[in-house]
Amino acid sequence: MLFALICTDKPGKLQLRADTRPEHLAHLQALNDDNKLAFAGPFLCAEGKPNGSMVVLDAPDMEAARALADADPYAKAGLFEKVEIRQWNWGINNPANG
Structure with a gap:
């Protein structure tokens, strides 16, 4: 099943992101x-600089999705x-359905 990770960067951490x-x-x-x-891919601020991430993972359950999220070097x-993890259904333009 799919899980969307919606991640918000801490303010002022652009250099940490780049590093x-x-x-x-x-x-x-x-x-x-x-x-x-x-x-x-990254979320972008009004100036076009990254300020968060959206990652969609295929994992068997929420616990596995959380473990994958926690293993990310950014995390x-x-x-x-903040990191929000939500179960997600890819309904439109899903290549698996094509």
């Missing part, structure tokens, strides 16, 4: 290689002010 980005991308690539990542580095 941690290579490890974060490697983490996402590993999830993708294991068929655990549906898609991901480990303390980038996020």
Whole structure:
């Protein structure tokens, strides 16, 4: 089942995001290689700079989704002010239904 991670960065942490980005991308690539990542990308502020993330994971349950979220280098580095995890149904334009 799919889980959407809606992550909000702590204010003033753009440099931490930039410094941690290579490890974060490697983490996402590993999830993708294991068929655990549906898609991901940053939220942007009015100036076009990243200020959060949306990551959609394929996990068996909320506990597994939380474990994957906690393993993200951004989370480990303390980038996020808040992480909301919600079960999600990909209803429209789902490539699995195509």
